[in-house]
Amino acid sequence: ILENSAGISENNPPFRRTYPSGGANYPLEMYLFIMNSEDRIKEGLYHYDVLDNKLELIRGTKNIEELRNSVGTAQIEKSSVFVVLTANMERTTDEYGDRGYRYIHIEAGHLMQNICLTSEAIGLSALPYGGINEDKLNHMIDIRNEETIYTALIGKGGEEFREKQH
Numbered sequence: 001i002l003e004n005s006a007g008i009s010e011n012n013p014p015f016r017r018t019y020p021s022g023g024a025n026y027p028l029e030m031y032l033f034i035m036n037s038e039d040r041i042k043e044g045l046y047h048y049d050v051l052d053n054k055l056e057l058i059r060g061t062k063n064i065e066e067l068r069n070s071v072g073t074a075q076i077e078k079s080s081v082f083v084v085l086t087a088n089m090e091r092t093t094d095e096y097g098d099r100g101y102r103y104i105h106i107e108a109g110h111l112m113q114n115i116c117l118t119s120e121a122i123g124l125s126a127l128p129y130g131g132i133n134e135d136k137l138n139h140m141i142d143i144r145n146e147e148t149i150y151t152a153l154i155g156k157g158g159e160e161f162r163e164k165q166h
Contacts, residue, residue, distance in 0.1 A: 027090075030050075033081065079154060128150065
């Protein structure tokens with residue numbers, strides 16, 4: 001999912017990715033809470049290193065329960081992954097000023113669409129999700145110079161997974 005959604009599509013600088021970015025600044029970062037894992041990846045918080053196409057473990061299961069309690073939806077229990085897209089705003093606003101904020105949000109939409117389409121293509125479901133306290137999430141991830149822009153849940157289950165439940 002990660003390589004097809006957010007990976008490098010050109011191996012020469014500026015290392016363009018599978019989604020467009022204003023000025024090829026690529027301000028987005030991707031963090032993943034791996035939960036309910038049936039694969040060989042252990043539960044925990046990871047950062048996606050796009051240049052090396054690998055997951056970097058930030059910390060183990062410490063924040064998984066806190067995340068489950070923070071996300072106000074039943075789908076969190078059905079999810080294997082909670083994706084967090086963050087942005088380093090200055091990567092784009094330094095070049096484009098206030099217009100850069102718009103470009104960042106458009107870019108996040110393109111990346112999230114890639115995540116949804118790629119998940120569906122391999123038989124999973126992705127549910128973009130906005131019902132989270134960004135400040136609390138930023139604290140859980142312990143990010144600096146970045147802001148949470150968009151989140152999603154990924155899991156098995158098709159339509160039943162995407163149905164709105166409280």
